[in-house]
Structure formats: structure tokens, C-alpha cells
Amino acid sequence: MIKKSRRAAEHSSMYVTVDLVIFTVLQDALQVLLIERGNEPYLGRWALPGGYVRDAETLDEAALRELDEETGIDGRRLHLEQLRAYSDPHRDPRGRIITVAYLALGPELPLPTAGTDARAARWIPVTSLVDSQGTLAFDHDVILRDALEQARSRLEYSTVAAAFCPEPFTVGDLRHVYEVIWGVALDPSNFRRKVTHAESFLVPTGERRYPEVGRPAALYRRGAARLLIPPLLRSSDVTGTGTSRVAAVRRER
Amino acid sequence: MIKKSRRAAEHSSMYVTVDLVIFTVLQDALQVLLIERGNEPYLGRWALPGGYVRDAETLDEAALRELDEETGIDGRRLHLEQLRAYSDPHRDPRGRIITVAYLALGPELPLPTAGTDARAARWIPVTSLVDSQGTLAFDHDVILRDALEQARSRLEYSTVAAAFCPEPFTVGDLRHVYEVIWGVALDPSNFRRKVTHAESFLVPTGERRYPEVGRPAALYRRGAARLLIPPLLRSSDVTGTGTSRVAAVRRER
DNA sequence: TCAAAAGTGTTGTTGTTACACCCATGG
DNA sequence: CCATGGGTGTAACAACAACACTTTTGA
Numbered sequence: 001m002i003k004k005s006r007r008a009a010e011h012s013s014m015y016v017t018v019d020l021v022i023f024t025v026l027q028d029a030l031q032v033l034l035i036e037r038g039n040e041p042y043l044g045r046w047a048l049p050g051g052y053v054r055d056a057e058t059l060d061e062a063a064l065r066e067l068d069e070e071t072g073i074d075g076r077r078l079h080l081e082q083l084r085a086y087s088d089p090h091r092d093p094r095g096r097i098i099t100v101a102y103l104a105l106g107p108e109l110p111l112p113t114a115g116t117d118a119r120a121a122r123w124i125p126v127t128s129l130v131d132s133q134g135t136l137a138f139d140h141d142v143i144l145r146d147a148l149e150q151a152r153s154r155l156e157y158s159t160v161a162a163a164f165c166p167e168p169f170t171v172g173d174l175r176h177v178y179e180v181i182w183g184v185a186l187d188p189s190n191f192r193r194k195v196t197h198a199e200s201f202l203v204p205t206g207e208r209r210y211p212e213v214g215r216p217a218a219l220y221r222r223g224a225a226r227l228l229i230p231p232l233l234r235s236s237d238v239t240g241t242g243t244s245r246v247a248a249v250r251r252e253r
Numbered sequence: 254m255i256k257k258s259r260r261a262a263e264h265s266s267m268y269v270t271v272d273l274v275i276f277t278v279l280q281d282a283l284q285v286l287l288i289e290r291g292n293e294p295y296l297g298r299w300a301l302p303g304g305y306v307r308d309a310e311t312l313d314e315a316a317l318r319e320l321d322e323e324t325g326i327d328g329r330r331l332h333l334e335q336l337r338a339y340s341d342p343h344r345d346p347r348g349r350i351i352t353v354a355y356l357a358l359g360p361e362l363p364l365p366t367a368g369t370d371a372r373a374a375r376w377i378p379v380t381s382l383v384d385s386q387g388t389l390a391f392d393h394d395v396i397l398r399d400a401l402e403q404a405r406s407r408l409e410y411s412t413v414a415a416a417f418c419p420e421p422f423t424v425g426d427l428r429h430v431y432e433v434i435w436g437v438a439l440d441p442s443n444f445r446r447k448v449t450h451a452e453s454f455l456v457p458t459g460e461r462r463y464p465e466v467g468r469p470a471a472l473y474r475r476g477a478a479r480l481l482i483p484p485l486l487r488s489s490d491v492t493g494t495g496t497s498r499v500a501a502v503r504r505e506r
Numbered sequence: 507t508c509a510a511a512a513g514t515g516t517t518g519t520t521g522t523t524a525c526a527c528c529c530a531t532g533g
Numbered sequence: 534c535c536a537t538g539g540g541t542g543t544a545a546c547a548a549c550a551a552c553a554c555t556t557t558t559g560a
Contacts, residue, residue, distance in 0.1 A: 011305035013266035016351060052264035055349060059340040085338050085353050087312040096308060098269060100338050172538075190523065192540065214538035215530040230521070425511075443550065445513065467511035468557040483548075 015097040018062045019050035019140065021083070021147035022071065022104040023181075024123065025164045030151075030181050031123040032144065033071065034136070038119045041093045042137035046124070048144070050099065063102040070121065078106030079163040083147055091139045101143045103150055107166040127183075152181055157231045159201050162222040168205050170217035171195060182234050194232055200225035268350040271315045272303035272393065274336070274400035275324065275357040278417045278433050282378040283404075285397065286324065286362075287389070288371035294346045295390035299377070301397070303352065316355040323374065324362060331359030332416040336400055344392045354396045356403055360419040380436075405434055410484045412454050415475040421458050423470035424448060435487050447485055453478035 022033040034046045049070040053062040059082065064075040083101040091097070126148060133141050155161050155178055162169070164177045175191045195201055200223035208216040275286040287299040302323040306315040312335065317328040336354040344350070379401060386394050408414050408431055415422070417430045428444045448454055453476035461469040 011268070011307045013268050014306070015264070015266050016269065053267070053340070053351075054264045056342050058342065059338055059351070082337055084335055085312055087306070087353075089309050089311065098306075098312070100340075170539085187524075188538080189525085189540070189542090194522090210531075211538075213532055213536070215540080217539055233522095235523095423512090440550070440552085441511080442513070442515090442552085447549090463558075464511075466509070466559055468513080470512060486549095488550085 012096075015095070016053045016059075017050050017097055017099040018053060018059055018066060019048045019099050019101045019143060020063060020066055020070070020104055021048060021101060021144060022067070022106070023126070023147070023151055023164075024106055024108055025177050025180050026108055026123055028176075028180060029125040029127065030148075032126050032129070033121065034124050035070070035121045036119040037137055044119070045137040046135065047137035048101075048140045049121070053100075059100050059102075063104075067104060073106065075104075078104055079160050080104045083143070083150055086139055086143060088139065099138075099143075101147065103147050105151065105154075105160055105163045107164055152234070155181060156233055157228055159198075159222070159225050159228050162201070165222075167221050168207065168209075168219035169221075170209055170219060171202075172217055174202075174220075178232070184234065191232075194230075198225065198228055198230070199223075201228065265349075268348070269306045269312075270303050270350055270352040271306060271312055271319060272301045272352050272354050272396060273316060273319055273323070273357055274301060274354060274397060275320070275359070275362075276379070276400070276404055276417075277359055277362050277376065278430050279361055279376055281429075281433060282380065283401075283434050284376040285379050285382070287375060287377050288323070289373040289375075290390055291372045297372070298390040299388065300390035301354075301393045302371075302374070306353075312353050312355075316357075320357060323371075326359065326362055328357075331357055332413050333357050336396070336403055339392055339396060341392065352391075352396075354400065356400050356407075358404065358407075358413055358416045360417055405487070408434060409486055410481055412451075412475070412478050412481050415454070418475075420474045421460065421462075421472035422474075423462055423472060424455075425470055427455075427473075431485070437487065444485075447483075451478065451481055451483070451485075452476075454481065 020033075024031055024033075033049060035049050037043055037045050037047050049066060051062070051066045051069070053059060057065070060080070063080060063082075067073055067075045067080070081103050083103045085098055085100045087098040089096060091099075126144070129135060129141075129144060130148065135141065136144065161174055161177045161181075165173045171192050172188070174195060175186055175188060178191070179186055202220040203223045205219045205221055207219045209219055210216045273286075277284055277286075286302060288302050290296055290298050290300050302319060304315070304319045304322070306312060310318070313333070316333060316335075320326055320328045320333070334356050336356045338351055338353045340351040342349060344352075379397070382388060382394075382397060383401065388394065389397065414427055414430045414434075418426045424445050425441070427448060428439055428441060431444070432439055455473040456476045458472045458474055460472045462472055463469045
């Protein structure tokens, strides 16, 4: 912010946007909120929700505002973190627009209504998008891929997985989140031990949930801990995209 | 990038800068490159090097260019990664300027020459800055703190520590980097086992280095691995700022 | 032969994996 | 009484911390 102010042509102001990668777990799949664009460029293509950053707001505030405008969700109820900035000079055909992507994680959210200039808004299974690249507007394919990896990594070292579960939830609910996002099957007994032994991760309510079939499960709320100690590591090969093998992998040797 | 284009006053273009947190290990301490500002605002105050992003370049390219301009270093020889964006509307008194911070890690670098509009450029021990907050220009104290935590965390899961060591280096050199950055003492034998067992972290050259005193040490170059498997975790309480206890902590119970 | 740093071996502990087994409920 | 998930126990194994010990050099 110091140098080269004499050569004004070399640097000029730019537009800055935030784009939101909003994940939720729905129907045994990780889903991302996409909108169908109602304007040029990329008219009719699916894209991440987002918008311009205003003069007097921080990026975090812009992300929260866009979240509210696009989904009607109160951002304080979900996990929101900055992912990174994307800055290719040609990423937007309208001109120089850099964007800061945000990762948002939340429990089963209401189906959003389309905004004023979006034709539609939908939850889309992430796996269907990652398998077939090149479908989203702008560089949103890349952003989505980075966000997915970030989300998977976050589950290892933090307690954010609980942000996907409406409270109160069972250990089984929580395990389901891990299985869907990592695309693997986890051993129920070992998983239980780990999450219940991690301090301040789960707070028992004392209540139980009676399922249609099977033994009732203890209910929990989210504890105060935000870091998961010790971490819950994925055993390596969690690189694929499929939720298809969730059932198949269990107990394979 | 879609909504509210009719209310132009709400969002306007902004200036975007990159700021560099350049770390090196020098004289048993982690040092950061700072410049003394030669212009208003914050004239005479110490700040992170950085500059405006130009029209036709990505943020990465801007960071590499600034690195070259401020230090004369070829950025391809060191580790460079995006940290995050800082966007407080009042972070720069000149107006709305958001910045994207970069973390750069490299081996003992040449003492930089001051740029055209910086009075001076110096390596400063990080601990002296973190202990006394509120000394740097803009929000650079916050950026520095975030960068330090990021660097400490990176050592756990990646092989970047080797980026601080001029090749070829010994296991002792590498351990020294960990000790200085984490501010703790590590057990030499256990450290050795971990880094030599991690695949493709260290490549033996077959040579040895003969120190002034003591047994000669095997020399290594950096291997191809960028992820450290298994990770080298700091045992928890690595939160302080001091390198002062490096020697004292060893073998405490 | 001593100091100093490199490097090896060993032991107890902790966390993980794989799996056997028991529990509580609705049909 | 059986299917279905919830939940406990346990033995084999891997990683790790602590630390005793050996090796190789210059002085």
C-alpha cells in the first residue's frame, strides 16, 4: 500500500464479492445451495450464491447479509468461516472482480426461495457436481472443490460436525454426518467412544429418542469445545467423491 | 455478483493490496521482515511489506512481485501461501482498502534494502512484537499473530520446516527450526526417528557435516513430500511466545 | 580422556482398530 | 422372539514420550 503510487495505471480499484458455499446434510448426502443465474454472464447456469461487498461492511458482514438474503437463515445459528480469495483477472467476464469465498455449515435448512435476479435456488448433492466438473458458472467449480476439502478436514480437528445436526441429536446422527461428508463408513462403537470421550464435545440432555425400530438413543446437545481433542482422523483414502460406498465399505478387510 | 446492481451507492469498487508476512529463522529466533514506513499514514511506524494489486495480475502474482521488489528474493525458492483477507472498513485511514495477507517462509535471506518509499527494512524477532501488541501500522499486529499461528500449525502437518533450512541440512538444523518456531525443546532422539521415518521428507545426500565439536551429522536435502505423515504434533501448551525457555523446558516433568 | 552433539534401543503408556457381545425397543 | 440399531468390553497393534545408552568427532 506504499509503492508505485506514481504509476496509477498499474493498479486500480476492483470490485470485491463474497461467494458462499453453504453445505447441509440432507437425505443421506452432502448438499450445497446453488442458484440458477437470471442475468448475464452465465445466464441460466448454476452458481454459488453471493454478492458485492458494500462500502461500510466487512467481508464477514457481507457474507452474513448475503446468507440472510439468499436463504433467510440467521447466520448466527450456523458455522461460517472464510475460505480464501480467488483472483484470476479473467474469472469474471465483466471485468476485474475478485471474490472471497466463505464456507457455511448448518443443519437441515429451509428450501430457499429464489432471489430477485436468480431464477431458482436448490440444494444439489455435492457428489454429482464434483464428479462432473465444468458445470458451474465462473470458477465456482474450483471454489466448491476447495470448500469440500476444507469441510472434510474441519471434521477431523473441530467439533463443527455438530453444526449439521438439529439439536438435540444422537451419536448416530453425528456419525451419519461424518459418513456422508467423508464418504466412508465408520465403526459405530469406536466412533461413539471417541466423541463421548472428547471433552465438552457432547452434553447429554438426559432424554432419549425412541426410533421406529431399535433401542432408544441418548440425546445430546453441542458442548462448548470447538477443537476436537484428540482429533478424529480419516484413515487416509478418503479422497473419492462417492457416498455410494457408505454401506459397502463397512467391515471390509 | 448478482444482486442489488440498481443501488450502486451501496457497493463500489475498492483497492486491494497484498501484505507479506515473511518469516525466517536467524540467530536462534524466528524473525519477520518489517519496513519502516516513509509515507503517511503511519509515517515512521513499522509495517509488513506489501503493495497494491495490479489490474492484470492474480493475488499470488502480486505477492511474488512484492516479494521480489522488497527483498530481491526469487519467490520460487520459498514457501508462499495465502493466509486470509482482512477487510475492516476502517483498517486504512485513506479509504476502503482490503488486504490479502500472505505467509512466506524461507531460509536465511539477504538483509533487504529499503524500497523507494520505505525508510528502512529489517528483520525483527517475532517474540518481541507479539509480547508488546499495538506497535505495527494498520492491523498488522493482528495479521502477524494469525501468521505466527498458521506457521506453527503448518509445521505439524507439512514438511515446510525444511523451507527454513539452506540445503543441505542436518536433522539438528531441522529440529532447531521446530524449537524456535514452537518455542519448546524437543527430544533429539524422538524427533530424529519421526522425521527420518516420514516418507520422502528427507533425502540423505551421503555426505556429512563436521561441526567444530561433536560427532559429524548426516546431511539431507528436502524430499518430494509436502504432507507430513504421520504428523508431528506439538504436545499442547505451545502457546507462549518465548524462545527463552527453549533450553529450560527440556526434560521437565 | 573429556565435552558435545549424533544416533540407537527399550519400556511404559496411550490411542486405535477390529470385532465379539449385550441391551432396549417395536413389530 | 426376532430384527434393528444403541452401547460396552477387549485383545492386538501402532505411535509416542521418556530416558538410558552408544558413537564419533575436536580439543
